[in-house]
Amino acid sequence: MSSPAPKSPEQSEKSKKYDRQLRLWGDHGQKFLENSKICLINATALGTEILKSLVLPGIGSFTIVDGEKVTDDDIGSNFFIESDSIGMSRAQVATQNLLELNPDVRGDYIDESVDHIMAHSQDFFDTFSVVIATCLPEKVLMPLSRHLWEKNVPLIVCRSVGFLGYIRIQVKEHTIIEAHPDNENHDLRLDNPWPALKEHLDKVDVTKLDNKERSHVPAVVILYYYLAQFKSKHGHLPKTRAEKEEVKKMITESPPPDEHGIKNLEENFKEAIRYINTCINPIKIPPNLQAILEDDSCINVNQNSSPFWVLCAALKEFVEKEGAPPLKGTLPDMAADTSSYITLQQLYQKQAQTQCEIIYRRALEIARNLGLSQETITESEAKLFCKHASELHVIRGSCIADEYQKTRVDLTSCLEDPDSLMFHYITLRGLERFISEFNSYPGQLDDHVEPDVLKLKGIIGKLLGEWGCSQIIRDERVHEVCRYGGAELHSVSAILGGCAAHEAIKLITLQYKPLNNTFIYDAITSTSASFTL
Amino acid sequence: MSETQEQKRWGHLRKVLERPGPFCHPEFEPSPEIMDFIVTSCKVLVVGAGGLGCELLKDLALMGFKQIHVIDMDTIDLSNLNRQFLFRQKDIGQSKAKVAAAFINKRVPGCQVTPHFCKIQDYDESFYRSFHIMVCGLDSIVARRWINGMILSLLSYEDGVLDNSTIIPLVDGGTEGFKGNARVIVPGNNACVECTLDLYPPQITYPLCTIANTPRLPEHCIEYVKVVLWPKENPFNAPLDGDDSQHIGWVYEKSLERASQFNIPGVTYRLVQGVVKHIIPAVASTNAVIAGVCATEVFKIATSCCLPLNNYMVFNDVDGIYTYTYAAERRDNCVVCSQVPQTLPIEDPSKVKLKDLIKILCEDEMFQMKNPGLTTVIDGKNKTLYISTIKSIEERTRDNLNKTLVELGLKDGMDIMVADATSPMTLVFTLKFATSDVEMK
Numbered sequence: 001m002s003s004p005a006p007k008s009p010e011q012s013e014k015s016k017k018y019d020r021q022l023r024l025w026g027d028h029g030q031k032f033l034e035n036s037k038i039c040l041i042n043a044t045a046l047g048t049e050i051l052k053s054l055v056l057p058g059i060g061s062f063t064i065v066d067g068e069k070v071t072d073d074d075i076g077s078n079f080f081i082e083s084d085s086i087g088m089s090r091a092q093v094a095t096q097n098l099l100e101l102n103p104d105v106r107g108d109y110i111d112e113s114v115d116h117i118m119a120h121s122q123d124f125f126d127t128f129s130v131v132i133a134t135c136l137p138e139k140v141l142m143p144l145s146r147h148l149w150e151k152n153v154p155l156i157v158c159r160s161v162g163f164l165g166y167i168r169i170q171v172k173e174h175t176i177i178e179a180h181p182d183n184e185n186h187d188l189r190l191d192n193p194w195p196a197l198k199e200h201l202d203k204v205d206v207t208k209l210d211n212k213e214r215s216h217v218p219a220v221v222i223l224y225y226y227l228a229q230f231k232s233k234h235g236h237l238p239k240t241r242a243e244k245e246e247v248k249k250m251i252t253e254s255p256p257p258d259e260h261g262i263k264n265l266e267e268n269f270k271e272a273i274r275y276i277n278t279c280i281n282p283i284k285i286p287p288n289l290q291a292i293l294e295d296d297s298c299i300n301v302n303q304n305s306s307p308f309w310v311l312c313a314a315l316k317e318f319v320e321k322e323g324a325p326p327l328k329g330t331l332p333d334m335a336a337d338t339s340s341y342i343t344l345q346q347l348y349q350k351q352a353q354t355q356c357e358i359i360y361r362r363a364l365e366i367a368r369n370l371g372l373s374q375e376t377i378t379e380s381e382a383k384l385f386c387k388h389a390s391e392l393h394v395i396r397g398s399c400i401a402d403e404y405q406k407t408r409v410d411l412t413s414c415l416e417d418p419d420s421l422m423f424h425y426i427t428l429r430g431l432e433r434f435i436s437e438f439n440s441y442p443g444q445l446d447d448h449v450e451p452d453v454l455k456l457k458g459i460i461g462k463l464l465g466e467w468g469c470s471q472i473i474r475d476e477r478v479h480e481v482c483r484y485g486g487a488e489l490h491s492v493s494a495i496l497g498g499c500a501a502h503e504a505i506k507l508i509t510l511q512y513k514p515l516n517n518t519f520i521y522d523a524i525t526s527t528s529a530s531f532t533l
Numbered sequence: 534m535s536e537t538q539e540q541k542r543w544g545h546l547r548k549v550l551e552r553p554g555p556f557c558h559p560e561f562e563p564s565p566e567i568m569d570f571i572v573t574s575c576k577v578l579v580v581g582a583g584g585l586g587c588e589l590l591k592d593l594a595l596m597g598f599k600q601i602h603v604i605d606m607d608t609i610d611l612s613n614l615n616r617q618f619l620f621r622q623k624d625i626g627q628s629k630a631k632v633a634a635a636f637i638n639k640r641v642p643g644c645q646v647t648p649h650f651c652k653i654q655d656y657d658e659s660f661y662r663s664f665h666i667m668v669c670g671l672d673s674i675v676a677r678r679w680i681n682g683m684i685l686s687l688l689s690y691e692d693g694v695l696d697n698s699t700i701i702p703l704v705d706g707g708t709e710g711f712k713g714n715a716r717v718i719v720p721g722n723n724a725c726v727e728c729t730l731d732l733y734p735p736q737i738t739y740p741l742c743t744i745a746n747t748p749r750l751p752e753h754c755i756e757y758v759k760v761v762l763w764p765k766e767n768p769f770n771a772p773l774d775g776d777d778s779q780h781i782g783w784v785y786e787k788s789l790e791r792a793s794q795f796n797i798p799g800v801t802y803r804l805v806q807g808v809v810k811h812i813i814p815a816v817a818s819t820n821a822v823i824a825g826v827c828a829t830e831v832f833k834i835a836t837s838c839c840l841p842l843n844n845y846m847v848f849n850d851v852d853g854i855y856t857y858t859y860a861a862e863r864r865d866n867c868v869v870c871s872q873v874p875q876t877l878p879i880e881d882p883s884k885v886k887l888k889d890l891i892k893i894l895c896e897d898e899m900f901q902m903k904n905p906g907l908t909t910v911i912d913g914k915n916k917t918l919y920i921s922t923i924k925s926i927e928e929r930t931r932d933n934l935n936k937t938l939v940e941l942g943l944k945d946g947m948d949i950m951v952a953d954a955t956s957p958m959t960l961v962f963t964l965k966f967a968t969s970d971v972e973m974k
Binding site for chain 2: 011013015016018019020024045049053056057058073075076078079082083100103162163179180216333335336337338339341342443449476477479480483485487488489491492495496497498501502503505512514515516521523525526527528530
């Protein structure tokens with residue numbers, strides 16, 4: 001037996017512990033996570049649920065800001081508050097119990113209210129990767145959201161009340177290289193093969209293959225051959241459905257008849273037919289990429305530009321010259337013999353590498369001309385960038401304080417839609433205003449439910465008036481929120497906690513598309529909605 | 534904990550249980566007795582103490598439930614610690630059910646989680662019948678089907694009318710990466726797991742000829758080592774164990790060798806482990822969401838404070854946060870829940886062999902059995918047709934596989950009894966021959 005292979009980093013204890021998530025966001029995603037610093041404002045049940053799903057996968061560190069002392073309500077809803085800690089600092093108890101979850105994570109706390117910190121040292125928040133706030137009163141939310149918006153620190157605001165949940169992400173600009181779309185399009189370039197691929201594919205005459213060769217020739221080769229036949233007949237590639245059907249027919253009728261005169265279509269030929277619909281359209285620049293290439297940050301790179309935008313500037317030049325994004329360089333699996341498949345695969349890889357090299361070198365040049373340190377752009381990042389060029393995304397968010405002054409959405413038409421959950425947003429805004437005005441939740445005390453319904457109705461009516469919205473919120477919706485009396489149901493907080501934690505992970509790892517920008521969850525019907533406000 | 538403190542602790546829950554609301558279940562009557570029921574008598578079984586199970590136990594304990602049982606045959610592994618938050622490094626190798634129960638009981642005063650460190654099949658209906666509600670957090674489809682079969686077998690019908698007191702609602706959750714689903718099954722009333730078997734994707738398999746002759750992907754090389762090379766070389770005189778690092782190391786090296794012979798890139802240790810163990814990626818956040826949805830449903834069912842989910846919800850947070858809720862439909866002729874006698878139509882019993890029958894039971898989208906054992910009654914005598922799970926019987930009945938149904942003495946209208954890992958009950962299928970040989974003679 002051969003000697004054991006050297007221990008790869010894949011076999012380290014850490015890799016084993018994080019194995020199930022490394023299969024999703026990779027070692028590079030994990031590295032971002034391990035370098036991140038999270039701030040949690042208010043260690044409510046929802047707050048600790050969010051941190052739990054961040055501490056477990058291994059963020060770098062967290063800081064809890066909370067001036068509250070532990071109460072009975074915390075014991076009944078917050079898993080990270082022990083029953084014998086009543087009267088103790090909630091921030092401290094939560095920190096200790098959360099740290100137990102993962103020895104790789106550092107954590108500390110500040111036993112002060114967020115108002116106090118905002119009043120004395122606003123810049124405290126500036127160094128965090130993400131700030132997460134729960135149960136934040138409007139009067140603190142406004143200055144905090146302004147401040148973090150200016151400092152370019154992402155903010156996630158969450159609320160869990162009764163069967164209702166709300167998540168709002170405030171991020172100025174967020175760029176994504178790896179969106180991990182569920183359905184990836186194959187990038188085969190059969191409409192316009194580069195010379196090396198053309199030379200390779202031109203060598204095969206599918207009609208001259210013997211039976212064994214026929215059953216082993218890759219679908220790409222088959223498809224290319226019949227496209228060429230079509231082109232020589234019509235002078236162009238098939239565009240319409242009827243033209244594609246014609247190619248399909250050519251392939252279907254290609255097999256030599258067997259002894260019974262029946263034409264049996266081989267698996268690889270069937271594959272070629274399946275590729276017709278998805279793989280022969282001329283390569284287009286998808287709208288998300290087009291928007292990026294036309295973005296101001298791409299056109300006007302400067303010494304403050306991030307590596308992403310420098311790469312975009314290089315990509316823009318490439319796309320303008322080539323008329324297409326760089327080749328992805330991956331070949332889907334297809335029935336074929338090993339060497340035909342591997343030869344093709346290598347052709348695709350090599351071309352992708354060559355194109356990536358061009359973009360990478362150009363990006364370095366741009367960085368140098370701008371006086372940027374060239375080390376900021378790494379080869380591995382450039383590779384990922386080129387591979388996923390068609391899936392690049394940029395999200396430009398909105399400031400919560402601006403939204404509270406004037407929302408971007410036409411609320412009237414949203415409220416007219418009977419299926420829209422927008423009314424929950426309105427009621428929650430009313431709830432916040434109620435808390436600011438009366439310093440308690442509507443219906444907090446049993447005998448206050450009825451009078452608070454009237455008060456909350458008044459507040460919501462006033463808000464709608466301010467927004468110039470002629471619609472009303474149904475009384476039963478107002479009643480339901482007052483019935484909750486500010487109750488936090490643990491299982492509802494658990495749902496929102498998981499959602500918010502993953503949004504934070506997206507913001508940190510720069511992978512997957514974050515929510516843009518408001519999520520409403522209705523646990524009564526187990527339904528949800530997202531809005532861009 | 535004093536009584537007043539206990540009262541105060543559940544202040545959150547009491548608000549939604551003791552106050553009327555416009556969106557409550559029509560039969561909901563707010564009262565302090567509901568909280569009493571949750572705290573003192575409502576008995577809930579959590580099936581699985583893994584990623585979903587840990588979350589479910591926490592969620593249920595903080596929704597006031599105290600009489601909780603948890604069943605899991607697994608022990609704790611290092612790779613669980615990124616999400617199964619009731620376990621620590623020092624717990625590795627211990628029973629998941631026991632460690633999870635002990636942690637919850639310590640953290641949530643008064644909560645009495647009872648662990649069962651065993652297989653679900655180790656208990657019979659007398660155990661399962663004792664619960665008010667069950668909630669599943671499993672990664673195994675077979676186990677989920679078995680539990681579904683169990684709650685359906687507990688139903689009793691009188692003159693075709695279901696006795697509602699025999700219904701035990703089942704809440705079921707599942708996750709994979711950033712996707713998940715939650716559903717509420719009211720047995721005999723809405724779609725059961727078997728009604729919607731088509732929702733489960735078939736496991737990826739590679740044709741033997743590809744892995745042996747024309748490998749293209751690193752997975753093909755790994756599969757070759759696993760399926761062909763391991764039994765041939767038998768390097769450790771033992772079946773391949775995905776949890777044994779020496780075994781994985783051997784497969785890794787041999788897969789690398791094979792890949793380099795064919796110039797196939799991409800064999801990594803992680804991929805080898807993934808292919809050998811069929812690893813499903815998992816993160817804390819998705820488990821938290823799905824368990825939260827399931828626990829909320831358990832709470833709704835136990836208290837009637839809202840109508841339960843009707844009946845299926847899917848969740849995906851790859852791109853934003855997406856949920857979709859719909860009513861999965863019952864299958865009129867569901868093998869397990871329909872009360873409709875099952876027939877197996879056979880085109881030509883003189884040509885169809887027993888192995889073809891077994892193939893139908895395994896591959897038909899409606900049955901998807903794993904290792905069905907078949908018996909029948911011929912002339913009043915029990916006859917074992919084929920059973921693969923018991924070695925001596927397998928050897929004795931193996932020859933039957935290649936016999937036709939006629940050769941086996943089977944006739945139109947006869948019953949075949951089928952036992953399978955996917956169900957706790959024996960299922961009865963009536964043979965229906967298209968060309969009845971009796972009539973033809």
